[in-house]
Amino acid sequence: MVLLKSCFSLEPLFCRFFYLFGTFVYRYRWPIVVIPPLLSACFSVGFIWVFDLRVDDPAYVFTPRDARWKRELGTFSRLWPLDENKFIAGKSFETKRFVNILCKAKDGGNVLQPEILDEIDLLNRFISENITVPTTDGRFQLSYQDLCLGYDWKCSANEHIEMFRQMTQVGRVIELTYPKGGNKDTPAYLGTAIGDIKLNKTDGTVQAAKIIQMFFFLKQEPANVRKYSTDFEYAVERFLLHGFESPLIDISFAHYQSIEDGLDENARRFFPNFVTSVIALTIFCIACAFTFRVHNENKSKISIDWIRSKPLVACAGLLTTLFALISSFGLLLLLGIPYNVINTIIPFLIIAVGVDDMFVLNACWSATAKSKNFNC
Known part of the structure; x- marks a missing residue:
């Protein structure tokens, strides 16, 4: 019989950390409930400058900052600079x-x-x-x-x-x-x-x-x-x-602005779809958070099991994702970091990840033994 050697694993450490963190959150639940929305509200001030910091130049949006073509274009532009009174089409690289x-x-x-x-x-x-x-x-x-x-x-x-x-x-x-x-x-x-x-x-x-x-x-x-x-x-x-x-x-x-206008139009068309998707995901998540039970004495009677159902957990998962979006984007805008229009799709991706995490929370709650005391 071959004995397997014990291997180092991070899982027990993470379990221990999140157990302690959960205890801390429960103990100081009201400050933790109140502070994140306040921080999000403060950071959301950065959206005032979103149009000033917005960058839709295709050369910036779709290429790396140190792309080789930029150095090569700089060489051509230096050797054949644009002269508005000596302009020959095809001999200028800065139009x-x-x-x-x-x-x-x-x-x-x-x-x-x-x-x-x-x-x-x-x-x-x-x-x-x-x-x-x-x-x-x-x-x-x-x-x-x-x-x-x-x-x-x-x-x-x-x-x-x-x-x-x-x-x-x-x-x-x-x-x-x-x-x-x-x-x-x-x-x-x-x-x-x-x-x-x-x-x-x-x-x-x-x-x-x-x-x-x-x-x-x-x-x-x-x-x-x-x-x-x-x-x-x-x-x-x-x-x-x-x-x-x-x-x-x-x-x-x-x-010259045709591609930029196309990017802007794409962003405008995406926003209604984004709102519709968020509403649909919210309804779906809340609906999936309910657990139904059949009564033993009356098999035809079905009611909501409010012990196992946690719609508030679903709402909390969605709200924390929105707070994270507002806080992160707002803070970066407050720091003066340019907003690349290609990132317009990112909020939907983040919300999708947040919804997935919310289902993990609900799954953990459903897997918890009913005999456990919910107080710490």
């Missing part, structure tokens, strides 16, 4: 205010048709010349011509659209090969201007394309100009969503 628009024909055909190009050019001119945003004092209206990044004080005006419109004339001088066209004197890069293309099999020149992209690059320094550029982005968004109609083309667009 943080822009609007990109993709245009395609409604019939899914070639966008290099004259009537389609005229419609795209009309949209380009309208955005460049007619959409404006007011200054803070309301004295001026700023258009794209005031906010654009350009070269030698001349805005980028999506010249490739006009080039395609005049393709019959330009084609005699510039070979529209893809993605790099033109010659040594007049180079033209079409890789970001058109998409879903069809090339001529004989000479490799562009024969048809189904997508044209337009770019509107905006100034981002100083801070007040950056605000106006942001306002212009949203003004273009409102126009494209609610004001633009065309029988010839369909569009899709994005601007």
Whole structure:
């Protein structure tokens, strides 16, 4: 017969600790009941600054602080800094205010048709010349011509659209090969201007394309100009969503804040689901906390066993989880720690863990011998 050697275990130590802790909690039950809600109320003051500390920049939200790409981007930005008066699209790595628009024909055909190009050019001119945003004092209206990044004080005006419109004339001088066209004197890069293309099999020149992209690059320094550029982005968004109609083309667009707005919309959509989930979990937990018994003298009579039922334990388990959420988030906000919007899902996860712990408490209570004295 082989005797097993005794092994060191933490379980007896934990059992002893929680037994003593339970005795302490029961002895000083009223201070322990009152103090946590008061602490949670104090820490909840931190939620006043939740919008000031809120961070929804995708570069911060989804990447580590010391990510390698940040160092590499810093190197590119240092070697090719953004100059708002010497701006060349594709040679700057710091553009943080822009609007990109993709245009395609409604019939899914070639966008290099004259009537389609005229419609795209009309949209380009309208955005460049007619959409404006007011200054803070309301004295001026700023258009794209005031906010654009350009070269030698001349805005980028999506010249490739006009080039395609005049393709019959330009084609005699510039070979529209893809993605790099033109010659040594007049180079033209079409890789970001058109998409879903069809090339001529004989000479490799562009024969048809189904997508044209337009770019509107905006100034981002100083801070007040950056605000106006942001306002212009949203003004273009409102126009494209609610004001633009065309029988010839369909569009899709994005601007610098599009991902941030998507994260914010996701958080707003999550909140009603979170409230609904909490209410459903609360009802479920309280319902599961009741124990029913059948009377011996009358088998058809069923009543609640108030000795074994502990709905207050279920409520306490849920409340302590909510107090923990409020206290932890509030304290971190009081300390000035930024609130990452990706953490919006965390409260639901914490409540799920709290509900699980509550069922453990109820299971422990149910497993307790009925002959035990509940007083310490």
